[in-house]
Amino acid sequence: MKTRLLTLFLMSSCLLHAAARAEGDTSPATQPNADATGETAATDAPAASAATAAPSPAPTAAPFTANIGLVSDYRFRGISQTWKRPAVQGGFDYADASGWYLGVWGSNVSGNSYNNGAGLEMDLYGGFKTAVAEGLTLDLGALAYVYPGARMNRAPGVPGGDHYDNVDLYAALTAGNFSGKLSVAATDYFGLDGTTAGYAYFSALTPAGNSKGSAYLDLNYGFDLGQGLTASAHLGHLWVRHYGDLSYTDWKLSLSKPIERLGGLTLSASLVGTDADKAFYQAGDAGGLRPKRLGNTGVVLGISRSF
Numbered sequence: 001m002k003t004r005l006l007t008l009f010l011m012s013s014c015l016l017h018a019a020a021r022a023e024g025d026t027s028p029a030t031q032p033n034a035d036a037t038g039e040t041a042a043t044d045a046p047a048a049s050a051a052t053a054a055p056s057p058a059p060t061a062a063p064f065t066a067n068i069g070l071v072s073d074y075r076f077r078g079i080s081q082t083w084k085r086p087a088v089q090g091g092f093d094y095a096d097a098s099g100w101y102l103g104v105w106g107s108n109v110s111g112n113s114y115n116n117g118a119g120l121e122m123d124l125y126g127g128f129k130t131a132v133a134e135g136l137t138l139d140l141g142a143l144a145y146v147y148p149g150a151r152m153n154r155a156p157g158v159p160g161g162d163h164y165d166n167v168d169l170y171a172a173l174t175a176g177n178f179s180g181k182l183s184v185a186a187t188d189y190f191g192l193d194g195t196t197a198g199y200a201y202f203s204a205l206t207p208a209g210n211s212k213g214s215a216y217l218d219l220n221y222g223f224d225l226g227q228g229l230t231a232s233a234h235l236g237h238l239w240v241r242h243y244g245d246l247s248y249t250d251w252k253l254s255l256s257k258p259i260e261r262l263g264g265l266t267l268s269a270s271l272v273g274t275d276a277d278k279a280f281y282q283a284g285d286a287g288g289l290r291p292k293r294l295g296n297t298g299v300v301l302g303i304s305r306s307f
Contacts, residue, residue, distance in 0.1 A: 065093045069304030074107050077216060077236055078250025078274035079281055080294040081121065083110035091123075101141075102126040109147070112283040113294070116159045117150025127170075139172040143183070145190070152191060154199055156288040162200075166190045168216075181218040189214040189240055201246065202282040202291065208242040215239050229257045248276035248295065266304050273297035 067090060073080050074087035081087070091105030105123040114121075127141020145166045154160040166189060172181035189211040190200075197205040215238075222232035232254045240246040256268035274281075276295035284291040 061095065063094055063096060065095070066307045067091055067093075067304060069302055071300055071302040073298065073300045074109065075252075075270075075272050075298075075300055077238055078248075078252070078272055078295055079276065080292075080298075081107070081109045081113060083112050083283060084292055084294070084298070085110065095129075099128050099130045100126075101129065110283065112285055114147045114150040114164055115153045118148045120148055122146045122148065135175055137174040139170075139174070139181075141170055142186075143168045143170065152196060152200060157286070160196075160199075162191050162196045164191045177222050179218075179220045183216045183218070185212055185214040185241075188212055192240070192243065192246075197243070201280040202284070203279045205243055205245065205280075211241050211243060213241045215241075225255075227257075229255065231255055245277055246280055248274050248281075250274040250276070250295070264305060266306075268302040268304070270300045270302070271297070272300055 069089045071087050071089065073084050074082045074089070087107045087109070089105070089107040091103060093101060093103040095101040103123075103125050105125075107121050108119055109121045111117065111119050123143060123145055125141055125143040127139060129137060129139040132138045145164075145168075147164045150164050151159045152162040152164065165187070167186045168183040169186050170181055170183040172179060192200045192205075192211040194207040194209050197207040216236060218234070218236045220232060220234045222230060225231055232252075234252040234254075235249070236251070237249045238247055250273065252270050252272045254268060254270040256266055258264055258266045274295035274297075278293050278295070281295040282291040282293055
């Protein structure tokens with residue numbers, strides 16, 4: 001598996017480097033969270049007179065930024081986290097001029113997927129971003145997914161002591177309109193191990209040890225359609241170590257457009273799908289009834305604002 005992951009990552013790196021040579025360094029800044037949407041703004045300064053004209057310093061990005069949004073369904077790696085219901089999301093980021101950054105992002109999640117908790121996901125992340133070649137940016141960091149109070153049910157309505165929290169280490173490359181990111185779980189993958197295999201997912205798994213080292217490869221391409229309309233395509237693949245039945249591929253096609261007359265709100269629409277095994281990627285209600293397939297194809301609508 002390690003050989004396959006390394007091969008895929010090197011292939012994506014070569015693709016990104018080739019794109020950088022073709023496109024140049026024209027991509028907007030990106031946030032560590034792959035699902036976050038950023039905006040850039042420019043203002044026109046008054047023209048200087050011929051006698052006093054001088055080069056203007058490049059605008060400095062604000063070190064603190066924030067974002068807030070509403071989506072019709074929160075999909076993480078193609079899988080619904082809200083039982084296919086809406087989510088309110090938002091976060092704060094600090095980016096130092098040296099390349100170091102920190103951030104926090106949150107969303108409501110369904111108690112049907114994350115039992116016994118506050119119905120909340122908090123993402124805490126930090127890392128370092130730097131240019132490694134003309135038009136090529138490297139991003140290294142760590143991201144912790146925290147679900148306050150949530151514990152797995154050993155049986156319907158019977159909570160145990162096992163948590164869903166997860167920590168990923170990641171490396172990402174951005175070149176022009178292309179980006180690629182490899183995330184590797186430094187902990188058991190969202191609580192999955194030999195003890196929890198029988199009840200961590202909708203269908204029981206045969207215990208096969210821990211799931212540390214599970215990996216997700218995330219490839220993206222975005223392009224400007226004009227008139228402020230942006231399109232993007234995403235392809236991802238998850239490998240779950242020791243539990244191959246949980247591995248799957250996901251994809252997403254998105255359109256987004258900022259609407260100035262709505263105060264700079266950005267509207268988005270995405271078509272999302274996976275080939276995840278429906279026997280595992282389902283969630284029932286509090287009694288384990290009325291299960292919904294969480295990874296099938298669907299449309300996600302969103303509205304967001306960055307500050």
